[in-house]
Amino acid sequence: MRTRLIQSAGIRTSEIGFGAAMLGNLYHPLSESDSRETLIAALEAGIAYVDTAPRYGHGLSERRVGDVLRGRADATLSTKVGRLLRANPNLLGNAERNGFYSPMQFESNYDYTYGGLMRSYEDSLQRLGLAHIDLLYVHDIGSLTHGQDNRRHFADLLGGGFRALKELRLSGAIGGFGLGVNEWEICMEAMPHEDLDIVLLASRYTLLEQGALAQFLPACVERGIAVVIGGAYNSGILATGTHGPETPLYDYKPAPAHIVERVRRLEALCADFDVPLAAAALQFPLAHPAVVSVIPGLGSAARVAQTIDLYNTKIPTDFWAQLRTQGLVDSSAPLPGETACA
Numbered sequence: 001m002r003t004r005l006i007q008s009a010g011i012r013t014s015e016i017g018f019g020a021a022m023l024g025n026l027y028h029p030l031s032e033s034d035s036r037e038t039l040i041a042a043l044e045a046g047i048a049y050v051d052t053a054p055r056y057g058h059g060l061s062e063r064r065v066g067d068v069l070r071g072r073a074d075a076t077l078s079t080k081v082g083r084l085l086r087a088n089p090n091l092l093g094n095a096e097r098n099g100f101y102s103p104m105q106f107e108s109n110y111d112y113t114y115g116g117l118m119r120s121y122e123d124s125l126q127r128l129g130l131a132h133i134d135l136l137y138v139h140d141i142g143s144l145t146h147g148q149d150n151r152r153h154f155a156d157l158l159g160g161g162f163r164a165l166k167e168l169r170l171s172g173a174i175g176g177f178g179l180g181v182n183e184w185e186i187c188m189e190a191m192p193h194e195d196l197d198i199v200l201l202a203s204r205y206t207l208l209e210q211g212a213l214a215q216f217l218p219a220c221v222e223r224g225i226a227v228v229i230g231g232a233y234n235s236g237i238l239a240t241g242t243h244g245p246e247t248p249l250y251d252y253k254p255a256p257a258h259i260v261e262r263v264r265r266l267e268a269l270c271a272d273f274d275v276p277l278a279a280a281a282l283q284f285p286l287a288h289p290a291v292v293s294v295i296p297g298l299g300s301a302a303r304v305a306q307t308i309d310l311y312n313t314k315i316p317t318d319f320w321a322q323l324r325t326q327g328l329v330d331s332s333a334p335l336p337g338e339t340a341c342a
Contacts, residue, residue: 001014001015001016001045001046001047001048001308001311002014002015003015003048004226004291004292004293005292006135006175006176006197006198006226006292007224007226008176008195008197008224008225008226009134009135009175009176009197009198009226010175011076011134011135011175011176012048012076013048013049013076013226013228013292013293014046014047014048014049014076014293015286015292015293015294015311016047016049016282016293016294016295016296016307016308016311017047017049017050017051017228017293017294017295018039018042018047018049018050018051018295018298019051019230019295019296019297019298020039020050020051020052020053020056020061020064020065020297020298021052021053021056021061021297022038022297022298022299023035023038023039023052023056023057023060023061023064023065023299024052024055024056024057024058024060024061024064024100024102025057025060025094025100025101025102026056026057026099026100026297026299027099027101028101029094029101030299032064034300035064036064036067036068037301038298038299038300038301038303038304039064039065039068040068041301041304041305042298042304043068043072043074043075045304045305045308046308047075047304047308048074048075048076049075049076049077049078049293049295050065050069050075050076050077050078051077051078051079051200051228051230051295052065052077052078052079052080053079053080053083053137053139053180054079054080054081054083054084054085054108054120054123054124054127054139055080055083055098055108055139055140056100057100057102057104058085058097058100058102058104058106058107058108059085059102059104059106059127060100060102060103060104062079062124062127062128063127063128063129065077065128066127066128066129066130067129069128069130070128070129070130076134076135077128077130077133077134077135078133078134078135078136078137078180078200078228079124079128079133079136079137080136080137080138080139080180081116081117081120081121081124081136081137081138081139081165082110082111082112082116082117082120082138082139082140082141083108083109083110083111083120083139083140084108084109084111084116084119084120084123085104085106085107085108085123086106086107086108086109087105087106088105088106088107089105091104091105091106091107092105110146110153111156112138112141112153112154112156112157112161113156113159113160113161114159114160114161114163114164115160115164116156116161117138117160117161117164117165118164118168121133121136121164121168121173121174132173132174133173133174134174134175134176135174135175135176135177135178135197135198136165136168136174136176136177136178137177137178137179137180137198137200138157138161138165138177138178138179138180139180139181140180140181140182141153141154141157141179141181141186141190142181142182142183142185142186143183143186144181144182144183145182150186154186154189154190157190158193162193162194165177166194169197175197176197176198177196177197177198178196178197178198178199178200178225178226179196179199179200180199180200180202180230181199181200181201181202182201182202182203182204182231183204184199184201184204184205184211184212184215184216185216187199187201187216188215188216188219191219191223191225195223196223196225197225197226198225198226198227198228198292199220199225199226199227199228200227200228200229200230200295201216201227201228201229201230202229202230202231203230203231203234203235203251204231205217205227205229205285205288205291206229206231206232206233206234206238206281206284206285207232207238207266207280207281207284207328207329208234208237208238208250208259208262208263208266209234210329210330210333213330213332213333217288217290220290221289221290225290226290226291226292227288227290227291227292228291228292228293228294228295229285229291229293229294229295230294230295232281232282232284232285232294232296233278233281233282233296234250234251234259234281235249235250235251235252235253236248236249236250237249237250237255237259237260237263238263238266238277238278238281239277239278239281241263241267241277242255242260242263242264242267243267248260248263262328263277265326265328266280266328269319269322269323269326269328270319272322273315273316273318273319273322275313275315275316275319276310276313278310279310279311279313279315280315280319282294282296282307282310282311283310283311283313283315283336284329284333284335284336286336287333287334287335287336287337287338288333288334289334315336317336317337320335320336320337321335323335
């Protein structure tokens with residue numbers, strides 16, 4: 001597995017990372033043994049970057065990740081701040097809450113203040129059982145999550161939250177920090193106020209979407225901000241395609257007709273070159289010089305092995321050229337084989 005460097009933090013990530021939302025029982029329960037087996041399989045396969053968050057299973061994912069990483073020095077770890085978990089004894093069982101089937105008796109509240117981010121960091125250390133976190137992301141700041149309330153939350157971040165993160169970085173408690181979001185516009189708004197090391201952008205730079213190309217990604221290159229890409233399959237449609245027995249999902253919802261039609265065109269080109277659609281989706285973002293890692297959600301050892309196979313799939317340069325010729329990607333999008341990364 002090749003690695004790439006986060007320049008400002010001096011931290012390396014593997015080109016494929018481990019998105020640990022599934023370890024928080026996203027969509028369905030995962031046993032303790034299966035959770036552990038999955039993450040160990042990923043580490044042994046060379047996946048050396050693990051991303052988790054308090055939101056994932058209301059603390060369950062962080063606990064499970066820490067139980068595996070404790071005592072190991074072969075992985076870069078990131079988690080997120082911006083939500084505080086508060087105990088609620090009335091939460092019993094593992095019924096679905098916010099997409100997670102977790103027995104953890106916590107509910108979350110947003111807090112982007114200095115004190116809120118400091119407490120979030122300390123709480124994550126306790127759940128992880130670790131003394132150091134490599135990267136911290138401010139989670140889900142932006143109007144997509146908060147609507148009009150985001151002005152208040154963003155003011156809290158500017159008024160003290162960023163100061164907390166700078167203190168943690170300066171002390172060496174963390175290696176670097178940034179934003180973990182589903183919208184690049186809030187990153188552009190934050191850049192003039194703070195020197196970010198990294199951004200985790202989910203679902204907004206993929207084989208289907210390249211809206212981040214015009215402003216956001218060039219700004220990251222100019223400022224030396226590393227980018228991690230989540231949601232490379234756009235909630236599943238670029239992994240499952242359009243011909244499966246279930247309704248394909250896009251952006252966490254049933255895919256609209258124009259998205260289905262675009263994916264069908266991609267599928268036709270993939271069939272012409274005998275290229276798995278999921279392999280093209282996984283490899284495409286890595287061609288951009290700002291991108292240091294792509295982190296699919298992984299929930300089984302079998303899925304880990306499949307992901308490694310997709311990453312290693314040899315895709316003809318003519319396939320990538322045809323993507324551009326047929327107008328299936330932005331004409332300015334870098335394509336695999338055209339760029340070299342550190």
